[in-house]
Amino acid sequence: MTRSMVERTPGWVYALYLAIALAGLGVPLSLAGEGFVRWLAQTRSIATFDVTLQVLAGGILQGGLYAVIAMGLTMIFGVMRIINVAHGEFLMMGAYAAFIFFMWLLPRELHSLFTLNIGMAILGVGVFLLLCLPLMFLFGMGVQRLVLNPVVGGPELTPLLITFGLSLILINASISIFSSDFRAIPYLSGALVVGPLALGYPQVVSFIVSAAITGSVFAFLKFSRLGKAVRATAQNAEVALVCGINVERIYLYTFGLGAALAATGGVLTSIQLPFFPEIGAIYILRSFAIIILGGRGNYLGALVGGIILGVIEGLISFFIPMGSRLQELAAYTLMVLLLLVRPRGLLGGIADE
Amino acid sequence: MSNRTLQDSVRPAALPLGGKLPARQRTLQLAAMGGALLLLLLWPAMTNIYRISFVFFLLQYVVLASSWNIISGFTGYVSFGHVAFFGIGSYTTAILVAKHGWPWYLTLPLAGLLPVAWAAFIGYPCLRLKGPYFAISMMGLNEALRVVALVWESLTGGGFGITMPNVENSLETYYAGLAVAALTVAMCYAIAHSRFGLRLAAIREDETAAEAMGINTTAHKMYAFMLSAFWPGVIGGIVAYKLLYIEPDSTFFIIITVNMITMAMLGGKGTVLGPVIGTAILYTAQELVWWHLPWLHLIAYGAFIILIVLFMPRGIMGFLIDRGWVAKGVIQ
Numbered sequence: 001m002t003r004s005m006v007e008r009t010p011g012w013v014y015a016l017y018l019a020i021a022l023a024g025l026g027v028p029l030s031l032a033g034e035g036f037v038r039w040l041a042q043t044r045s046i047a048t049f050d051v052t053l054q055v056l057a058g059g060i061l062q063g064g065l066y067a068v069i070a071m072g073l074t075m076i077f078g079v080m081r082i083i084n085v086a087h088g089e090f091l092m093m094g095a096y097a098a099f100i101f102f103m104w105l106l107p108r109e110l111h112s113l114f115t116l117n118i119g120m121a122i123l124g125v126g127v128f129l130l131l132c133l134p135l136m137f138l139f140g141m142g143v144q145r146l147v148l149n150p151v152v153g154g155p156e157l158t159p160l161l162i163t164f165g166l167s168l169i170l171i172n173a174s175i176s177i178f179s180s181d182f183r184a185i186p187y188l189s190g191a192l193v194v195g196p197l198a199l200g201y202p203q204v205v206s207f208i209v210s211a212a213i214t215g216s217v218f219a220f221l222k223f224s225r226l227g228k229a230v231r232a233t234a235q236n237a238e239v240a241l242v243c244g245i246n247v248e249r250i251y252l253y254t255f256g257l258g259a260a261l262a263a264t265g266g267v268l269t270s271i272q273l274p275f276f277p278e279i280g281a282i283y284i285l286r287s288f289a290i291i292i293l294g295g296r297g298n299y300l301g302a303l304v305g306g307i308i309l310g311v312i313e314g315l316i317s318f319f320i321p322m323g324s325r326l327q328e329l330a331a332y333t334l335m336v337l338l339l340l341v342r343p344r345g346l347l348g349g350i351a352d353e
Numbered sequence: 354m355s356n357r358t359l360q361d362s363v364r365p366a367a368l369p370l371g372g373k374l375p376a377r378q379r380t381l382q383l384a385a386m387g388g389a390l391l392l393l394l395l396w397p398a399m400t401n402i403y404r405i406s407f408v409f410f411l412l413q414y415v416v417l418a419s420s421w422n423i424i425s426g427f428t429g430y431v432s433f434g435h436v437a438f439f440g441i442g443s444y445t446t447a448i449l450v451a452k453h454g455w456p457w458y459l460t461l462p463l464a465g466l467l468p469v470a471w472a473a474f475i476g477y478p479c480l481r482l483k484g485p486y487f488a489i490s491m492m493g494l495n496e497a498l499r500v501v502a503l504v505w506e507s508l509t510g511g512g513f514g515i516t517m518p519n520v521e522n523s524l525e526t527y528y529a530g531l532a533v534a535a536l537t538v539a540m541c542y543a544i545a546h547s548r549f550g551l552r553l554a555a556i557r558e559d560e561t562a563a564e565a566m567g568i569n570t571t572a573h574k575m576y577a578f579m580l581s582a583f584w585p586g587v588i589g590g591i592v593a594y595k596l597l598y599i600e601p602d603s604t605f606f607i608i609i610t611v612n613m614i615t616m617a618m619l620g621g622k623g624t625v626l627g628p629v630i631g632t633a634i635l636y637t638a639q640e641l642v643w644w645h646l647p648w649l650h651l652i653a654y655g656a657f658i659i660l661i662v663l664f665m666p667r668g669i670m671g672f673l674i675d676r677g678w679v680a681k682g683v684i685q
Contacts, residue, residue: 335490
């Protein structure tokens with residue numbers, strides 16, 4: 001079926017909504033600060049070229065992390081037509097796996113390897129990911145086989161509820177195991193100074209690792225036989241089946257890979273920030289916003305969308321008073337507006353239902 | 354949308370209550386409902402405040418699950434952010450009572466109408482989205498409202514929330530909740546037995562075909578969405594007044610959405626009685642598990658959601674209909 005996803009909406013409706021959205025953002029803004037004029041003056045005084053550059057760079061580093069997480073989600077969404085609400089909890093599992101590894105399994109003498117210098121730090125995370133990702137891949141395949149396989153291709157409500165149930169189980173299991181305290185991993189501190197920029201080592205490592213993983217997933221999808229089969233299934237599962245692709249197996253691999261990508265995001269979060277069992281909630285709606293920004297099932301779109309969102313959030317939280325809380329609103333507003341104006345995403349995606 | 358085939362749902366169209374034993378069943382249904390209503394009316398005289406509150410919150414979920422059922426069960430558009438309407442109603446009542454000294458019952462019409470206005474505002478563009486996109490946009494809009502309630506401190510008190518003057522209000526809120534629940538179920542019954550309800554079912558089964566048959570689908574989806582927003586707002590106002598304190602995170606709480614969906618699913622979505630039965634069973638079970646095994650209850654709840662969805666997608670009503678114990682119709 002190639003029925004268009006949206007009916008045509010007259011242009012004035014968008015204009016109206018845009019005006020109201022702008023007004024809606026303006027009201028809390030003018031209420032939050034002491035006054036718009038003073039805010040502008042303040043902004044001008046701090047917004048030098050270097051500072052802006054710093055904010056942009058921070059946003060790009062953060063966006064790389066978003067991209068890895070969103071890529072797993074967009075893959076599951078594109079191939080299986082499933083909204084994986086438990087994606088944030090897969091991320092949380094990655095963070096706690098890193099916690100278990102660093103705190104309980106790794107001998108104390110080896111801790112310094114991960115805090116010594118940037119080369120060792122990258123190596124350490126890489127080694128850990130090699131251990132952790134196959135486990136998450138298996139876990140994802142198990143979830144797909146046990147609870148999601150019967151409902152692929154059914155009404156959208158069913159997988160939504162199943163993955164939500166799964167996320168409830170995972171959050172509360174991890175609360176009973178680890179308590180809801182904040183946890184953190186000792187990791188390389190300090191910053192890499194490049195010209196006017198100072199980039200924190202954890203953020204740099206996170207960006208390098210996510211770039212490497214994103215790149216290998218791209219290569220896998222683009223060049224390997226299996227990757228081509230995944231893309232074919234995303235385009236049209238029935239035709240793929242007719243062509244001799246074992247679609248159910250592709251679903252298994254896709255969900256496993258998606259879970260592993262989310263866990264990668266979790267590991268990379270755990271070296272930057274303290275984490276807690278409900279951390280998934282921070283990332284899940286942002287990931288939805290990103291995959292809608294980039295287009296469903298569009299992997300390059302997830303990358304671009306992640307970086308755009310990272311930069312927008314960085315700019316908002318720096319230049320707008322109370323921005324750190326408004327930056328959440330940015331993701332949701334962006335998502336809904338894009339759904340309405342261009343549901344296929346900026347780069348285009350699979351939009352047929 | 355549902356597991357039923359098109360034939361199943363279209364055949365009894367001329368007789369919405371057709372099928373086996375219609376007359377006897379209707380009498381039975383009426384008797385059961387009358388008995389339940391009588392019991393609920395006398396309930397406060399029979400027990401203590403804890404049990405009154407328990408039934409009140411059960412009735413709250415009857416309203417929420419039944420209202421969700423109008424847009425998602427009857428019409429087939431899955432709203433994954435329905436708690437937004439509840440939250441708007443809560444904040445309307447809380448702000449008017451705490452800051453402007455209105456009597457709480459006068460705020461209720463407004464607590465119902467503001468969510469309807471919001472539904473019209475977001476429904477016009479969003480109801481054009483299909484399938485998962487509609488669900489995600491509803492979820493995103495609910496989160497957006499939560500953030501607005503957190504940030505707009507001069508209106509909503511931000512994260513500190515709003516505290517209303519302390520009064521004893523168990524009885525008045527109980528009867529208000531009972532009245533709202535009865536009205537909601539009555540409205541669902543009226544919709545289910547009207548041509549309007551049949552048109553909604555047509556949209557659910559095949560929107561293109563419904564449009565081809567001359568149904569103004571956009572308008573009907575809008576009406577259904579707005580109707581499904583009214584009573585959650587009213588009950589939101591009553592709940593806010595009963596609790597005398599609200600704050601954004603527990604008011605725009607995604608678990609409330611999931612609760613109403615699971616309750617409607619357990620009873621049988623797309624039926625009038627399903628959400629009521631599902632709520633009665635699930636809410637009681639939740640309370641018991643929460644009471645006896647507090648550390649386990651959310652894990653058990655998660656597993657329960659998965660099991661219901663996998664093994665009973667049509668709920669208890671679907672089970673009864675398959676046995677022939679309840680008449681089959683487009684909407685029961």
